[in-house]
Amino acid sequence: MPYRFDRRTFLQGGTAGLGALALGAHPWRRAARWAAAGPASTDDRLAWWREARFGLFLHWGLYSTLAGEWGARTDYAEWIRNSAHIPLAEYERLLGRFNPTRFDADRWVSLAKDAGMRYVTITTKHHDGFALFDSKLTGFCVRATPFRRDIMREMADACRRQGLRMCWYHSIMDWHHPDYLPRRDWEAETRPVDGARYARFVRYLHGQVTELLTNYGDVGVMWFDGNWEETWTHEMGKTLYERCRTLQPSVIVNNRVEGWSPAPITDHLGDFRTPEQEVPATGWPGVDWESCITMNRNWGYNSHDHDFKPAARLIGLLVETASKGGNLLLNVGPRADGTFPEESVERLQAIGRWMAVNGSAIYGTTASPFASAPFRATAQGNRLFLFVTDWPTAACGATGVELRVPGLRTPVRAATLLADPDRRPLACATTDAGAVVTLPPDAPDAVCSVVALEFERPPEVAR
Incomplete structure (x- = not known):
């Protein structure tokens, strides 16, 4: 037919x-x-x-x-x-x-x-x-x-x-x-x-x-x-x-x-x-x-x-x-x-x-390497961009909040917020489950804040 x-x-x-x-x-x-x-x-x-x-x-x-x-x-x-x-x-x-x-x-x-x-x-x-x-x-x-x-x-x-x-x-x-x-x-x-x-x-x-x-x-x-x-x-x-x-x-x-x-x-x-x-x-x-x-x-x-x-x-x-x-x-x-x-x-x-x-x-990026994460992401060479719309909640009196990056296997060389004109470095720690980035208590962008992670080589993410 x-x-x-x-x-x-x-x-x-x-x-x-x-x-x-x-x-x-x-x-x-x-x-x-x-x-x-x-x-x-x-x-x-x-x-x-x-x-x-x-x-x-x-x-x-x-x-x-x-x-x-x-x-x-x-x-x-x-x-x-x-x-x-x-x-x-x-x-x-x-x-x-x-x-x-x-x-x-x-x-x-x-x-x-x-x-x-x-x-x-x-x-x-x-x-x-x-x-x-x-x-x-x-x-x-x-x-x-x-x-x-x-x-x-x-x-x-x-x-x-x-x-x-x-x-x-x-x-x-x-x-x-x-x-x-x-x-x-x-x-x-x-x-x-x-x-x-x-x-x-x-x-x-x-x-x-x-x-x-x-x-x-x-x-x-x-x-x-x-x-x-x-x-x-x-x-x-x-x-x-x-x-x-x-x-x-x-x-x-x-x-x-x-x-x-x-x-x-x-x-x-x-x-x-x-x-x-x-x-x-x-x-x-x-x-x-x-x-x-x-x-x-x-x-x-x-x-x-x-x-x-x-x-x-x-x-x-x-x-x-x-x-x-x-x-x-x-x-x-x-x-x-x-x-x-x-x-x-x-x-x-x-x-x-x-x-x-x-x-x-956005420009010149490829799809997110994460199978599951609390954010959307794009990749570009030795960089990852994390789009955070739901900002983590800060504990009472805390000076920062944690963003967990599941499955990340490559050490982070630098982490910054694109909305920060001074590009102040964010603390980043490696764990068995991936990485943890410490963010300021308040989101710099009410719509969607972007965390930029830089690496020595293209990052590997366990899926």
């Missing part, structure tokens, strides 16, 4: 069913490379991305003008054309309303940079088919709006000026293109499939990807999505992956370029996994992955969605992701006028304040 998968199935990475289908038993191993993809090794191409650990995701498009509202409902976002059953002709009229006069690419990139992010991934085209760039292959793009300016050009230039990597999200699914199949069930009568040819759509898709990888300089990542319908096949995914790597040999491509297959797939596609709205329980040792997570409930802008995660929770997600060996792609849904919601700005700034002190414990 053909192996079928949908969006829900695809996103449940690590399950047995998905392992037999799109991810395979050992997908995206760091030592692996796609044989026909050119001379750059996987390690070389992913070096900057593994160092970065933290990026900004942006969902912006025509749907932003509706702010989540249609009819009597206010709970829509980027899927609104499909979820609210908006006829194509009516949705196209939003072109006349898209005029983000307050858009400032340098401001957006500056907010990301100040938050400690190292790359930006933006929706060049979401499932609705609207292109935020000046595509010569369609009239359904930013050129047809009152704004007219090529947003991707401005974003790429701003990232280049400020030293961040520009990355493109691009949807394979396209609810606007006349040759994309299948149609949505609810519009079958108004949009008959007569004359539609999926092969023409695939050529169009390749054409837009070529524009994106030709006209805007170096691109860090091609982040595909909308790949779960059976019309998009594994062989099509392989060809698109090859196209990306041919146009830019160093570009990184995510696993959502993968397509459907009537048989188990053995030549898996993509350079990293993309868990959505979660951090995998144990990470994926030996596998590159990036969790994409929203600040509130939606990816695109919804003016009624004020259910934002506290900044402390978002910092916790960043720490959790890094401690498990992954990247965090944190989403903002800009408003139709081109500005970020105030709640998003406040959280980016709070994260930035924490990263300004503790970023060295």
